[in-house]
Amino acid sequence: MFAAEIYMHRFLLSSPVRTLNPEEADWFYTPVYTTCDLTPNGLPLPFKSPRMMRSAIQLISSNWPYWNRTEGADHFFIVPHDFGACFHYQEEKAIERGILPLLQRATLVQTFGQRNHVCLKDGSITIPPYAPPQKMQAHLIPPNTPRSIFVYFRGLFYDVGNDPEGGYYARGARASVWENFKDNPLFDISTEHPTTYYEDMQRAIFCLCPLGWAPWSPRLVEAVIFGCIPVIIADDIVLPFADAIPWEEIGVFVAEKDVPKLDTILTSIPTEVILRKQRLLANPSMKQAMLFPQPPQSRDAFHQILNGLARKLPHDRSTFLKPGEKILNWTAGPVGDLKPW
Amino acid sequence: MKLTALQQQSRRSNSFRGSSPLDSSMDGAIKSPSTLGAVTSTSTSLPAMNLTTAAASGTSSSRVVVGRHGILIRPWPHPNPAEVMMAHRLIERVQREQRMQYGVKNPRAVIAITPTYVRTFQTLHLTGVMHSLMNVPYDLVWIVVEAGAVTNETASLLAKSGLTTIHVEYGKKMPILWEDRHKLEAKMRLHALRLVREKKLDGIVIFADDSNMLSMELFDEIQNVNQFGAVSVGILAHSGGDGEDETAVVQKEEEKNSGLPVQGPACNSSNHLVGWQTFNSATFMERSARYVGDRAIVLPRKMEWAGFVLNSRLVWRDAEDKPDWVRDLDEVAADEEDVESPLSFVKDASVVEPLGSCGRKVMIWWLRVEARADSKFPAGWVINPPLDVTVPAKRTPWPDAPPELPLPAGEMAVVLQENAEKHATKTRSTRKRRSKRKHATRTIDERVSTRHAGEN
Numbered sequence: 001m002f003a004a005e006i007y008m009h010r011f012l013l014s015s016p017v018r019t020l021n022p023e024e025a026d027w028f029y030t031p032v033y034t035t036c037d038l039t040p041n042g043l044p045l046p047f048k049s050p051r052m053m054r055s056a057i058q059l060i061s062s063n064w065p066y067w068n069r070t071e072g073a074d075h076f077f078i079v080p081h082d083f084g085a086c087f088h089y090q091e092e093k094a095i096e097r098g099i100l101p102l103l104q105r106a107t108l109v110q111t112f113g114q115r116n117h118v119c120l121k122d123g124s125i126t127i128p129p130y131a132p133p134q135k136m137q138a139h140l141i142p143p144n145t146p147r148s149i150f151v152y153f154r155g156l157f158y159d160v161g162n163d164p165e166g167g168y169y170a171r172g173a174r175a176s177v178w179e180n181f182k183d184n185p186l187f188d189i190s191t192e193h194p195t196t197y198y199e200d201m202q203r204a205i206f207c208l209c210p211l212g213w214a215p216w217s218p219r220l221v222e223a224v225i226f227g228c229i230p231v232i233i234a235d236d237i238v239l240p241f242a243d244a245i246p247w248e249e250i251g252v253f254v255a256e257k258d259v260p261k262l263d264t265i266l267t268s269i270p271t272e273v274i275l276r277k278q279r280l281l282a283n284p285s286m287k288q289a290m291l292f293p294q295p296p297q298s299r300d301a302f303h304q305i306l307n308g309l310a311r312k313l314p315h316d317r318s319t320f321l322k323p324g325e326k327i328l329n330w331t332a333g334p335v336g337d338l339k340p341w
Numbered sequence: 342m343k344l345t346a347l348q349q350q351s352r353r354s355n356s357f358r359g360s361s362p363l364d365s366s367m368d369g370a371i372k373s374p375s376t377l378g379a380v381t382s383t384s385t386s387l388p389a390m391n392l393t394t395a396a397a398s399g400t401s402s403s404r405v406v407v408g409r410h411g412i413l414i415r416p417w418p419h420p421n422p423a424e425v426m427m428a429h430r431l432i433e434r435v436q437r438e439q440r441m442q443y444g445v446k447n448p449r450a451v452i453a454i455t456p457t458y459v460r461t462f463q464t465l466h467l468t469g470v471m472h473s474l475m476n477v478p479y480d481l482v483w484i485v486v487e488a489g490a491v492t493n494e495t496a497s498l499l500a501k502s503g504l505t506t507i508h509v510e511y512g513k514k515m516p517i518l519w520e521d522r523h524k525l526e527a528k529m530r531l532h533a534l535r536l537v538r539e540k541k542l543d544g545i546v547i548f549a550d551d552s553n554m555l556s557m558e559l560f561d562e563i564q565n566v567n568q569f570g571a572v573s574v575g576i577l578a579h580s581g582g583d584g585e586d587e588t589a590v591v592q593k594e595e596e597k598n599s600g601l602p603v604q605g606p607a608c609n610s611s612n613h614l615v616g617w618q619t620f621n622s623a624t625f626m627e628r629s630a631r632y633v634g635d636r637a638i639v640l641p642r643k644m645e646w647a648g649f650v651l652n653s654r655l656v657w658r659d660a661e662d663k664p665d666w667v668r669d670l671d672e673v674a675a676d677e678e679d680v681e682s683p684l685s686f687v688k689d690a691s692v693v694e695p696l697g698s699c700g701r702k703v704m705i706w707w708l709r710v711e712a713r714a715d716s717k718f719p720a721g722w723v724i725n726p727p728l729d730v731t732v733p734a735k736r737t738p739w740p741d742a743p744p745e746l747p748l749p750a751g752e753m754a755v756v757l758q759e760n761a762e763k764h765a766t767k768t769r770s771t772r773k774r775r776s777k778r779k780h781a782t783r784t785i786d787e788r789v790s791t792r793h794a795g796e797n
Contacts (some may be wrong), residue, residue: 091407114405144443146436150428165409172410180418186428205435235405260415267427271434278435 001129001218002035002044004111004301005078007292011302026313027107028066028075032056035081048341049087050100050333053077055341057102071328072106073319076309080129082214084110086119089213094119101332107312109305111216113238120238125308128240128301131221133293139198143227150186151266152204152228153177154197155219156212157189173233174210176259184263201226205274206252206266210234221290224250227281229274231266233259241289241304243311250280440478445564450480450544452537452653456529457551458488458515459495460633461712464722466551467495471502473555479564481505482542486529488515494721509536517632517714523642524679526550530646531674538656538670546653548646548683552708559704562696563650568664569687570694573605574648575706576620578638603703604641604648606695614695619643632714639709644682647707650696651683666692 009031012018019025034049061067067075079085085103086094095118099108103121112119113126157178159169166175181187189208194200201207207223211234220239223230230251232239239247254265280286288299296302321327331338453474457467474481483506487495491510499506511529516522530548537546545563549555563570607618620641630637654660656670666688673685684690697704719725 095407117405142443144439146439148432148436150432166412167409171405172412175412176414179412179414183418184420186420186425205432256410257413260413260418263420263424263428267424267431271431274431274435275438278438 001111001131002080003130004080004127004292005031005033005035007130007294008078008109008302008305010294011292011296015296015302017306022064022066026074026315027309030056030060030075030077032077034079034087044081046081046087046089049081050097050337051339051341053085053087053100054102054337058340069321070105070315070319071321072103074315076107076109076125077103078109080111080127082112083119084108084112084124085121091213097334100337101329104328107309109308111240112214113240114215114234115236115238117236123312125305126238126240126242127305128221128290129216129218130292131218131225131290133291136198136222136225141199141202145203147203147205149188149200149204151181151188151206151208151231151262152200153187153189153208153210154192154194154200156191159213162213169213170211171235171256173256173259174212176256177208177210177233177262180260181263186263198222198226201228204228205278206231208233209251211237211256216240224281224290225287227278229277229281231262233262241301241308244289244304244307245286246280250277250286252277445561448479448564450482450542451477451560451563452482452484452542452544452546453549454484454486454530454533454546455549455551456486456488456511456526456533457495459492460515460714461716461718462710463495463551464498467498469554470549470551471498471504473557474504474549475502476557477560479560480544482507482544484509484533484536486511486533488513488525488529497721507536507540509533519630519632519639519709522633527646527680531670531680534656534670537653538658541657542653544653546651546656548649550645550647550707552710553647554706554708556704558702559697562702562704565696566650566652566694568652568655568694569667569683569692570650570696571606571614571700572648572650572696572705573603573618573700573703574645575703576602576604576641576645577706577708578602578620578640604644604707605697605703606693606700608695608699612695612699614691614693614699617644617690618700633711641707641709642681644684645707646682647705649683649693651686655686664692 009029012029022028032053034052035044035046037045037048037052039045057067057072077085079087081087082089083091083094085099085108086097087100088094088097098118099121108121108124109127110120110124111127111129113124114120155174156169157174158166163169166172169175177189181189188200188204201222205228207219207226207228207230209217209219209223209230209232211217215234215237220230220232222228231254232247232251233254233256235256239245252266252269254262258265285299288297289301289304292301453470455467455470457463474483481504483499483502483504485495485499485506485508487508487510489510489512491508496508499508509532511525511532513525515525534546536542545566547559547563559572562572602620604619605617606614607616609615629640654663655667657663668686668688670686673680677685684693687693
């Protein structure tokens with residue numbers, strides 16, 4: 001789900017929008033794979049990402065004049081990690097660090113999105129997490145298979161390793177789902193990892209997409225691809241490509257405090273509304289916008305990102321700095337970040 | 342809740358928090374000042390920390406607080422039955438919509454023809470067919486032809502289905518010999534087809550014999566038929582026999598035959614009908630059943646009616662676009678004494694449409710299992726009047742008996758002996774059982790009366 005940074009890089013390498021002439025460029029892209037520092041288990045370690053980013057920016061600012069010209073205001077970076085450019089998986093620490101000071105003026109393309117949150121900068125572009133398109137295509141079942149599961153969810157409810165007492169993980173919302181609905185036959189929820197996960201989603205009417213440690217999750221992408229109405233339980237979340245995709249019309253939003261009433265909420269949705277949502281979800285352009293296919297196809301997520309960047313053009317006059325003007329503080333941030341990568 | 346060790350390495354978790362010593366500012370130090378609010382049943386969340394930071398972006402603090410929240414559980418976390426019903430109705434509606442969008446467009450009605458008669462296994466067989474037909478998502482007309490007279494037995498069974506049924510009688514009684522039975526069933530089916538012609542019923546005609554098994558996919562598949570189609574029928578001939586030597590012989594036969602017990606259309610590689618596959622019953626002939634209820638294998642005929650589906654317009658008197666390869670119903674009935682299969686209706690067998698991926702998919706199974714023709718069963722399977730022996734259950738107190746006093750040791754022995762006797766009687770032969778049971782009842786009565794005497 002962090003692979004967007006790699007695929008975006010590959011896409012831009014061969015895309016017609018790429019120009020090799022920096023004078024005519026509107027946007028500058030610096031590929032920095034900040035999530036690729038992995039633990040032995042293969043999960044990303046964000047601890048050194050600030051140093052990575054800093055060193056990269058140092059490199060481009062010393063070798064080419066384009067960074068200093070605008071102090072990054074016409075550069076964009078892909079930061080698909082949990083809390084974007086705050087570079088930490090834990091929310092409190094992420095908030096404490098805030099967005100890396102050097103990225104203060106740049107445009108951030110990230111999966112994280114929550115309103116009024118420190119780690120969501122104004123003008124950021126929210127993208128869906130990467131989900132493998134071929135794998136999902138391989139698990140499609142005939143569309144006339146009747147949808148017989150009412151609500152479906154597979155995943156953790158309690159993160160016992162990191163949050164043994166409960167209440168921290170997902171702000172207690174996932175635990176609340178489990179405790180309230182584990183005996184409810186309409187809710188097919190468990191922590192198992194079935195091999196038929198994709199097929200099951202195609203046989204379900206509602207798919208729960210609750211927040212985890214961060215509000216976003218690949219479940220949203222999977223639900224849209226498989227035609228299952230996403231039930232989004234994450235307060236103040238900012239969903240990807242909100243200007244292109246009418247999330248209100250496709251999904252159901254449930255406030256975290258309303259989780260105990262989830263069954264009442266879902267069964268009281270009028271039938272026509274549900275049928276309409278399913279019709280909209282069946283629209284292939286919706287599904288295309290969520291995917292990062294290889295090779296790129298029209299109207300896919302890459303296209304949407306470029307749309308987002310295009311909408312911010314032309315750059316206004318504050319982008320370009322007058323000679324000698326400096327805004328960025330190169331020594332801001334924790335001391336540990338200042339070590340070169 | 343299944344918590345496996347895999348959780349911590351689950352790829353679903355967005356973040357990793359391990360015992361890595363790398364980052365010294367790992368969070369051991371930050372403890373939420375709030376209580377360890379694990380499970381609460383109040384409806385307020387406990388905000389732990391409200392962090393406003395002097396971060397570079399300088400936005401207002403998040404409305405959503407970070408930290409430990411309570412887990413909200415409502416006081417009665419069980420499903421509300423009204424909501425469950427709503428949900429099921431919703432699911433049904435969604436599935437109907439799915440069928441409309443992705444299923445068969447313009448589905449035609451199905452006309453099912455079933456010959457039946459009253460006998461021990463009728464309820465068993467007919468209930469099976471009935472439930473299958475009740476699940477068919479298309480319009481259905483069920484024509485039930487009964488040998489003998491129209492009986493209440495059958496009628497009450499059909500009334501439970503809620504389907505549109507046409508229940509008619511066919512004068513003759515069902516004979517004992519299987520040969521004759523097959524012939525009479527064919528005549529009954531023709532009778533039903535005459536009914537279709539009279540009433541000008543429109544749809545797809547299938548022959549659902551009451552002891553056959555139909556799968557739901559069959560009904561979706563037959564919607565593809567144009568005029569006259571054929572499906573593959575699985576023949577379950579190995580029924581009834583329960584002798585060891587019989588099964589051994591049967592297995593030998595199977596090896597010799599290596600023939601699949603399927604009757605149906607056979608196609609060549611370009612999916613054109615080239616012939617018919619039938620069940621080679623020659624080897625079973627000597628051991629086959631002759632009359633209803635003998636415990637031998639019942640063999641099907643060359644091609645069973647059940648494997649064919651027709652467009653009902655083929656039997657109408659004058660339909661505009663009736664193809665010329667179809668013979669008239671009356672003509673066929675008059676012509677042949679015994680119409681073995683609907684193939685008699687077509688002059689040229691090549692017009693038959695093979696269904697079910699050209700006969701490769703078997704969606705209907707043929708079986709004939711019956712009890713002895715003279716076996717008795719309670720009418721309507723209702724035991725009325727109640728049996729004349731009623732024995733109180735050992736643990737449940739009899740409603741109008743006085744409460745049991747603890748039995749002294751001597752009486753306990755009597756009770757145990759009673760039980761032993763009862764068990765012993767069960768293993769004896771049926772004829773003796775009746776008299777023994779009476780004996781047991783009498784002794785029990787005696788015991789009760791003595792106890793009464795004892796109490797007073």
